[in-house]
Amino acid sequence: MRCTPHRSIAGRLSTVVAATLVALPLAATSVSAQDRAPHEPVVRVSGTGEASVAPDMAIINLTVARNGETAQKALADNNAAMNQVLTALKKAGIADKDLQTSNFSIYPQYQQNEPKDGRVDPPRIIGYEVQNGLTVKIRDLKALGNIIDQSVTLGVNQGGQITFTNDDPSAARSEARKKAVADAMDKALTLTEAAGVKVGKVIDISEGEDRFMPPSPAPRMAMMKAQSDGVAVAAGENTYSIAVTMTFAIEDK
Template sequence: MCEQRQTMIVTGNGAIHAEPDQGTIQIGITTHAEQLTDAQAENTERSKSVVDRLTALGIQQSEIQTSHFSVSPQYDYIDGQQRFRNYEVQHQLHVTVKDISKIGEIIDAAVQSSATEVSAVQFGISNSSELYEHALSKAVQNAQTHAKALAHEAEVVLNQVPLHIQEEAGNSVMPYPIQMAKMSAAPGIEPGTLEIQATVTVTYSYR
């Protein structure tokens, strides 16, 4: 009769810290006018002003992309009556910044050149896949350390070759919020360091 295999399941975590080397900014231009053509024309002019200012700072056209564009009528509700107020045109630009030392300057330039909002800044690492592989390796080693400790305490013999390794979903980088207001000087944005995490669930057998 076959001996029933005993198993244990452990979780391993690994993390790598690194300085970001790129960033993204979401810039919005919103305009209003009673005539749709006027709202669109003003938005186009303001958007061009923002793009021209960014390219003057060294941002490539390919690094400036429209992420959202919408046109919608706006209404007031007075005494239960819906009354047309104006048209609203929204244009959102997704800007990639390769030189993160310029992020504060770019935010200030965008706002001073007719942008109405900066929704967020997010820092990233260009070689994040390679760093994640290192974090994943550390996570597997961490799981093995846990398994050995459990086997020692339980006085059992651990089979160090795992039966199964399950990679968990990785974490995402949280955006850095920016105050949506006119700024008299370039804001001091400190990217700090980013943490790339990996988590695995590993099944071991023992006897």
């Protein structure tokens, strides 16, 4: 009577093992059939599009540098000059949000000593230089030349780098995207026609590189100069470039 439970458990285990052995070939057959399923033929192409637009804003970097025998003297002179520049910029219509200190530094100035009796004393500090940088966004490009000229007159003695940009380039980027998609579709049509098939539905589309190209000298570049004798500047055009990758299904003709 005690052996009966053992035979019952063994019987159940045999049934489970047998069922497993029967199920394994079926699962293997299913996976193998899936692997052999043909892939949908596709054509994958890339396209690029560009859109150019005149800039409506300039960003300039201005630096006031002053020297003094002491750090306090150099700092005081620098603050006085920078305050004059800031006052003039605000009077010219530059908003507070478009003025930002971009760099502030104090450097000791050293004097190298001449060798004496075969010995060279370490350099000594003879003064200090204070540099105060300012990044300015100018939204009225017609005033740019005068603003630069006035800033230099009031004490700006370094910097002057100008970057022309757009406050909202979304419209130009949208146009560039449309051109990139059109370019990719044109390539897909050319490839499929050459292969004797036709383009099907869009399977996948992704955006790649988004580039901003600042203006460079070109025949279209327009010279802008303030009505006074301000600095002459050239705005040119900003170019926005978009790249896309598209995958299309291929259908028989």
